[in-house]
Amino acid sequence: MTDTFDKGNAAFIAKRYSSERRFRAYGAAALAISVLFLVYLIADIGIRAWPSFFEHRAVLEVNLDASKIPAGNVQTGDFEGVVRTAFRGGFPGITARSDLKSLTSLLSAGAADDLRQQTVANPASIGTTVKAGVLLADDADLYLKGMLTDTVKTPGKTNLQLAQSGDEFILTGDLSQLAAGQIVRANGGALRIASIEAGLARAEAVMPPVTLNTLAPGTWDILSFSHAEADRRIDDRQVVWLESLRDKGAIEKHFAWRFFTNGDSREPELAGLRGAIAGSLLTLIVTLSLSVPLGIAAAVYLEEFAPKNKWTEIIEVNINNLAAVPSIIFGLLGLAVFINFMGLPRSAPLVGGLVLALLVLPTIIIASRAAMKAVPPSIKEAALGVGASHQQAVFHHVLPLAVPGILTGTILGVARALGETAPLLMIGMVAFIVDVPKGFTEAATVLPVQIFLWSDLPEVAFQSRTAAAIIVLLGILFCLNAVAIYMRKRFERRW
Amino acid sequence: MDASPQKSTLSNSPRILAARDTKIVASDVNVYYGEKHAIKHLSIDIPDRAVSAFIGPSGCGKSTFLRSINRMNDTIDGCRVTGDILVDGKNIYDRDLDVVQLRARVGMVFQKPNPFPKSIFENVAYGPRIHGIAKSKTDLEEIVVGSLKKASLFEEVKDRLDHPGTGLSGGQQQRLCIARAIAVNPEIILMDEPCSALDPIASARIEELIDEIRQNYCIIIVTHSMQQAARVSQLTAFFHLGDLVEFGDTDDMFTTPQDKRTQDYITGRFG
Known part of the structure; x- marks a missing residue:
């Protein structure tokens, strides 16, 4: 009698315990799901936001031309002009108007702002050449942050012969490293591979090479991209210019204080909170x-x-x-x-x-x-x-x-x-x-x-x-x- | 059997009353909580400089009547009081009576120790301060120390007057509450089951304290413990279902109760 009573009781108690365990499991599961969502949300926003806290600047030798910057009224000086001149000065081969415009568009509309402030604070620097970091435009900045395309730089390991026929350049030799859409940087220029046929690669000039010398291993490299030119907001010429600046060490990455010190702007790189x-x-x-x-x-x-x-x-x-x-x-x-x-x-x-x-x-x-x-x-x-x-x-x-x-x-x-x-x-x-x-x-x-x-x-x-x-x-x-x-x-x- | 509620207890006036001044005279007091008739036609004379105990089963109205004496019932929604309660001949339910002044004269100690969450000093100093009793800082300190001494708490807390009052033990907290009540120089002290939340040793200390201070105050204590009533009071009133059944000298009450209900209650047959 006592035995059966105990058994019935044991089943009842077991049921009660399992119900309690079930309830705790539901609670823990609900908590875990909400924590997961929260972590995902924060992580997602954080990862997206992170690049915005940094900005890229091109470091230039700027000549603060006294004829463009009146010492009496520094604030109104043509700083855009001197910055543009300095920036273009780094690319002496570029003369065509459209190329110059494309080059200048790499600079932010507010590129000269920092320099203007520095000069106002230090008028003695007028007439001298100063080293100044100028803000790059949003697309250039995004490219350098790797947000427009993934760029891979591969050093050239083989000998390539270079020949020109009209506007077209022909590369022959060991073409194993090349593929269509890549850019070969050699002899002071950059060539975009248009097609690869039996034994030769046809390419067009992004920046015309200075000479037609044979490309020896180590003297040239290849840029390959995850996005074709038509699929990104920056064209091959601009990529080549930015990469050459980067190779020269003229690109600096800084914390974007102006994100907190600027007001709103139509230019993303200048917009602040x-x-x-x-x-x-x-x-x-x-x-x-x-x-x-x-x-x-x-x-x-x-x-x-x-x-x-x-x-x-x-x-x-x-x-x-x-x-x-x-x-x-x-x-x-x-x-x-x-x-x-x-x-x-x-x-x-x-x-x-x-x-x-x-x-x-x-x-x-x-x-x-x-x-x-x-x-x-x-x-x-x-x-x-x-x-x-x-x-x-x-x-x-x-x-x-x-x-x-x-x-x-x-x-x-x-x-x-x-x-x-x-x-x-x-x-x-x-x-x-x-x-x-x-x-x-x-x-x-x-x-x-x-x-x-x-x-x-x-x-x-x-x-x-x-x-x-x-x-x-x-x-x-x-x-x-x-x-x-x-x-x-x-x-x-x-x- | 039914003790006529209208009958004044004055007819069989306790001996103690005859020997002392009457402090509180209540006549035909009724208290209603909404529809509930909690106190029915109660009349009682309470002497000065003595301890009167209210006993009775739960819900008999003893706390309700106690809270009518300093009009704490005013704070309860739907509570209504009729009849007269005279303190020193002055009806406390008169329209022109200032409740705040009344409560300064009629102090109260509650069932659960309820010190303010402030320092021991501030707890006692609060009353004198709001009534402007102390003229100066030293005056105030004197009052606080004096009150703590009267509540026989001073020796235990003299080194930590700036410590929070809530950090004391239950019995000490209750004595602190008594000191707080004494500090405003009341004439009457109402105690609503002051020992029900305390252990026997702390209770004994409170009882001692009541005994020490009874010479100077009119003390009314509501208690569930008949032993406590017997130990601490000179007069005892027995309440039952809103009626004051019997009021008399404590010694008489516990030896020769007049009413059968009183006898049943104090012998433990109900309650």
Whole structure:
């Protein structure tokens, strides 16, 4: 009898244990999947963003020609001209107008900016020749980062005879290393292999060779590409020029500080986040200075002082509903009230901040109320018991103990505001704005809107910039969350 | 059998009452929690400079009545009090009475020790500070030290007044709460089961303390322990289902209870 009882019991217990194990396994699996997604997301964005934090510069000997740069007014000097001259000077063989244009297009539109600043700071250098790093254009930069094509350099190991017939060049000898589409660099020029037939290779000049000498092993090399010329944004001539610069050691890679110090630009290599960061900061200042005092005051009143009746109940329900209203609705509200009715300027951080303040207000109220509710009533009773007024009990005891929770809620609300795009689109913060905003009423944009704008642009280089901007935004959000956690730990008291 | 609730206990006035001033006079007090009638037509006279114990089974209304004496019930939604409670002849439910001043005169010690999450010093100093009792910093220090001494806690904490009050043991915390209540010079101290969260040794210390300070205050203690009521109080009131069944000298109550319910309760037949 006891035996059968035990057996039945054992089966029951085993079932209970297996159910528990199953539940834990589900939990672990769910966690693993979400971690996997998160890691994939971060890694993907990170890998895309990484190249954007670096830029390539060509190091040139620039003659700061005093006739082009007036000593009295350095700022207006023709630095573009002297940089262009210096850059072209490295390629004396190029004279055709279209070639020169193609060569110059390797330089960024802002190539001379750094040199201009240096010279303004040091006017004594006018008239001398200085070594200057000039910024390359986005496509040249992408090529050097290996993002347009994979270039493989193979040294030539055989003897090749070179002959010219009209525009065409013929290579004969041991052709085992060659393939169509490759570029052979030899005798001061570069030849693109057009076709390989029995015993000879036909090639056309990318840069005409200076001589027709026999190509001895070690004197020539081959460039082969993963993408044919038609499939990449940089042509063979430009590749040859860049490679020759690289071989000369005239290409330098630097950390792209201008990504953080420049405003927006149509040129990817010049586009930076400073305008967006300043816009976000100004917007958040407005948001915080409005929503925190209002939110906490409303929460204190509703939680501690408001009479519990129909009206406060309606208000409570509606605050909870407000927290769930799609953010774009707040944008419409801002457009109607702040811009059309009150006549505040469009695209301004002031209006953006007002709209975002409305957006995070419910979040802050709900978080603050929850934090105050979590303070044990015995503390309030103790204060009332020694004769504190209701207000004293709340402000001396309940509120200070609720501060960690209120801070956490506020920072999470701010993090939400920082990442909001939709309502800002409605109030015109979506414009292309080059200048860094200096006041609350100047036109500005914010980080997430900047990301939205860049993601829409056709230039390949902007894809990477977009990812980099996302990384910056995520970094700021992580920092905010870290601050929230730190503050919670710092102010947390036990009772 | 049904003890008429209207009947004033004054008719069989306890001996102690005759010997002392009456501090609190309650007449025909009713307390409602919404629909629930928690205290029914209660009348009682409570003497000064003595310990009165309220005993009775759970839900009998003894804590409710205690909390009516310093109007802590005001903070509970849906709680309604009718009738008069007079402290020194002044009705505390008068419209013109300042609740904050009342609570300064009627201190309270709660069931669970509830020191503020602040330093020991700040815990005691809070009351004097908000009432502006202390004229100067040294004044305040004197009050704090004096209160801690009266609560026989000073010797244990004198080296760590700046430590958090929540770091003390349960019994010390409760004595700290008593010191906090004493610091604002109350005339009445209400204690709502002050020892129910404490071990017997800590309870014994609180009882000693109550005994030491009873000469200066009107103390009312709600307790579930009849031994405690017998040890610590001079008067005992027995509550049952919202009625004050019996109120008299503690010695009489535990030896010759008048009512059968009292007898059943103190002999452990229910409750």
